[in-house]
Amino acid sequence: MAERSALMEGTVVASHGRHCMVETPDGERRICHPRGKKSQAVVGDHVLWLPSPPGQGEEGSIEKVLQRNNLFYRQDEVRTKSFAANLDQVLILIAAEPVFSESQLARALIAAEAEGIAPLIALNKSDLVEPFARAWERLVPYRRMGCGKRYGVLPLSLECPSDLDRALLLEHLQGKTTLVLGPSGSGKSTLINLLVPGAAAPTGEISQALNSGRHTTTSTHWYWMDALRTSALIDSPGFQEFGLQHIAPMQLAACMPDIAEHAGGCKFYNCTHLHEPGCGVLDAVKKPTGEGEEISASRYKIYSDLFDELSHARY
Numbered sequence: 296m297a298e299r300s301a302l303m304e305g306t307v308v309a310s311h312g313r314h315c316m317v318e319t320p321d322g323e324r325r326i327c328h329p330r331g332k333k334s335q336a337v338v339g340d341h342v343l344w345l346p347s348p349p350g351q352g353e354e355g356s357i358e359k360v361l362q363r364n365n366l367f368y369r370q371d372e373v374r375t376k377s378f379a380a381n382l383d384q385v386l387i388l389i390a391a392e393p394v395f396s397e398s399q400l401a402r403a404l405i406a407a408e409a410e411g412i413a414p415l416i417a418l419n420k421s422d423l424v425e426p427f428a429r430a431w432e433r434l435v436p437y438r439r440m441g442c443g444k445r446y447g448v449l450p451l452s453l454e455c456p457s458d459l460d461r462a463l464l465l466e467h468l469q470g471k472t473t474l475v476l477g478p479s480g481s482g483k484s485t486l487i488n489l490l491v492p493g494a495a496a497p498t499g500e501i502s503q504a505l506n507s508g509r510h511t512t513t514s515t516h517w518y519w520m521d522a523l524r525t526s527a528l529i530d531s532p533g534f535q536e537f538g539l540q541h542i543a544p545m546q547l548a549a550c551m552p553d554i555a556e557h558a559g560g561c562k563f564y565n566c567t568h569l570h571e572p573g574c575g576v577l578d579a580v581k582k583p584t585g586e587g588e589e590i591s592a593s594r595y596k597i598y599s600d601l602f603d604e605l606s607h608a609r610y
């Protein structure tokens with residue numbers, strides 16, 4: 296089994312279509328192509344790969360994708376696709392401007408919960424005082440969930456970061472692999488350039504290599520924050536619809552901490568929290584604001600809309 300002994304370990308650090316950039320434990324990188332469907336890898340995957348035979352270029356083939364701890368999906372109208380694996384946490388970066396979509400924020404959080412990945416929300420552009428105050432107010436339900444040590448929201452000013460901004464970010468990111476998600480314009484590139492000096496240049500090179508010179512950027516990209524390669528950021532452009540289709544409707548409440556907190560008190564063990572009598576969730580929603588309202592109307596609407604969506608669209 297001479298071939299077996301040549302198998303090398305690696306981590307996928309960029310992908311474009313079916314082609315990947317694989318990094319070896321000593322930091323070398325090379326383009327690899329999947330061998331068959333089963334070895335289709337995504338960024339963050341640990342793989343076993345084989346260098347091309349001598350004289351056939353400096354590329355390689357992915358022979359096996361090792362077992363994943365978790366897998367993050369996104370979906371478009373046609374299909375659901377995986378795009379990142381083995382994450383320690385997800386940083387959802389939104390900003391005072393442009394105004395963020397609460398529904399997209401909630402969906403990203405649900406996607407993370409469903410995979411058992413810890414989410415962290417950051418609100419950027421604190422220098423834009425009034426829009427920031429409005430966004431901060433809209434985040435009340437998410438800040439409140441933080442009291443249970445679940446979410447919390449980190450205020451940031453990434454364009455002119457204070458020492459405190461840097462320290463808090465580092466405290467959250469050190470030693471972890473973090474997927475950075477957020478809508479266009481929220482400051483993802485600013486964040487990466489702040490934490491990964493010289494990030495732009497190697498990205499361009501890798502994109503070009505994987506694209507055989509065509510000028511499109513790779514969709515998902517891994518960056519080391521430190522020379523010792525202990526902390527990593529994964530950048531994935533846009534704030535696309537997250538692939539939630541793999542979540543069963545009855546699993547949804549468990550992925551929304553504020554709803555889950557009240558779901559234990561329902562009369563029926565298989566309560567959908569949509570119409571049943573004696574429902575702990577509906578009771579918590581009905582409490583008027585100011586009287587200890589514990590599930591906001593907007594969060595409950597997101598729950599019921601998504602429950603409906605997941606019940607109908609199975610593809």
Ligand SMILES: Nc1nc2c(ncn2[C@@H]2O[C@H](COP(=O)(O)OP(=O)(O)OP(=O)(O)O)[C@@H](O)[C@H]2O)c(=O)[nH]1
Nearest residue numbers: 420452453454455478479480481482483484485533
């Ligand atoms: N006022 C203010 N503007 C900021 C801050 N951080 C980033 N910006 C600006 O916001 C704009 C968008 O920032 P980017 O880092 O390009 O955002 P992005 O999330 O990478 O956007 P896409 O590439 O479209 O996904 C840029 O003009 C930044 O200069 C901040 O703290 N305050």
Ligand SMILES: [Zn+2]
Nearest residue numbers: 561566568574
């Ligand atoms: Zn219920």
